[in-house]
Amino acid sequence: MATRLDSDLITGRGIRRAFGDTVVLAGVDIAIRPGEVVALLGGSGSGKSTLLRVLAGLDDDAAGEVTGRGRTAVVFQEHRLLPWKRVAANVALGVPGTDVSARVARALAEVGLAERGAAWPAELSGGQAQRVAVARALVREPDLLLLDEPFGALDALTRLKMQALFNRLRAEHRFAALLVTHDVDEALLLADRVLILEDGLIAQESPVALPHPRAPDDPGFGGLRRAL
Numbered sequence: 001m002a003t004r005l006d007s008d009l010i011t012g013r014g015i016r017r018a019f020g021d022t023v024v025l026a027g028v029d030i031a032i033r034p035g036e037v038v039a040l041l042g043g044s045g046s047g048k049s050t051l052l053r054v055l056a057g058l059d060d061d062a063a064g065e066v067t068g069r070g071r072t073a074v075v076f077q078e079h080r081l082l083p084w085k086r087v088a089a090n091v092a093l094g095v096p097g098t099d100v101s102a103r104v105a106r107a108l109a110e111v112g113l114a115e116r117g118a119a120w121p122a123e124l125s126g127g128q129a130q131r132v133a134v135a136r137a138l139v140r141e142p143d144l145l146l147l148d149e150p151f152g153a154l155d156a157l158t159r160l161k162m163q164a165l166f167n168r169l170r171a172e173h174r175f176a177a178l179l180v181t182h183d184v185d186e187a188l189l190l191a192d193r194v195l196i197l198e199d200g201l202i203a204q205e206s207p208v209a210l211p212h213p214r215a216p217d218d219p220g221f222g223g224l225r226r227a228l
């Protein structure tokens with residue numbers, strides 16, 4: 001599966017991670033191509049977040065090899081905004097370059113929050129705060145987004161809106177993404193390919209056949225059902 005292709009954006013090979021005696025990742029191979037959205041499904045505690053952190057370079061204690069990590073941005077389930085900084089300052093944090101405030105304004109506009117740059121995080125709804133987290137990722141112009149259950153804490157309607165926003169941004173920016181989710185419908189709606197993490201390994205892999213947007217009669221659903 002994870003034969004290294006020159007066209008791969010990021011490749012993880014033989015990724016192992018244990019906590020004490022508990023082996024969470026037992027030699028995972030994974031590769032993501034430019035512009036490809038890959039959903040990573042798995043039960044609670046199956047190691048999805050651990051794998052995402054390894055790919056993000058946030059885990060120094062994992063074994064194995066990650067190559068080709070490009071410009072990567074991470075979005076977590078909690079927005080992780082700094083409460084003592086205004087929204088625009090949160091988005092700008094750590095962004096290099098001279099035209100940062102213009103880029104921040106553009107990123108906020110892209111997530112529908114052009115007017116909220118001066119707001120404090122505490123003044124935002126959960127959905128708005130997560131939009132800011134997405135803007136904070138976008139402003140880095142990533143070629144790879146790593147998203148750890150990014151919409152998992154939102155109510156159903158807000159989640160739908162965020163999923164639509166994700167598809168719009170993806171069409172525009174053409175980033176690749178690894179989307180950790182435990183929501184099968186979300187995986188089918190957003191991903192080109194679905195991986196299932198089980199017992200420390202990628203147990204199943206299913207392409208999702210048709211272009212977006214998907215309908216319930218989309219063969220991709222059957223493809224995943226077969227994989228499951």
Ligand code: ADP
Binds near residue numbers: 043051
């Ligand atoms: P998932 O995101 O799929 O729910 P995680 O990757 O968060 O799963 O966790 C996988 C397993 O590793 C769980 O059993 C969890 O308790 C354990 N784990 C994760 N991080 C740590 C840690 N820092 N210390 C000890 N155990 C951990």
Ligand code: MG
Binds near residue numbers: 048049050148
């Ligand atoms: Mg997790």
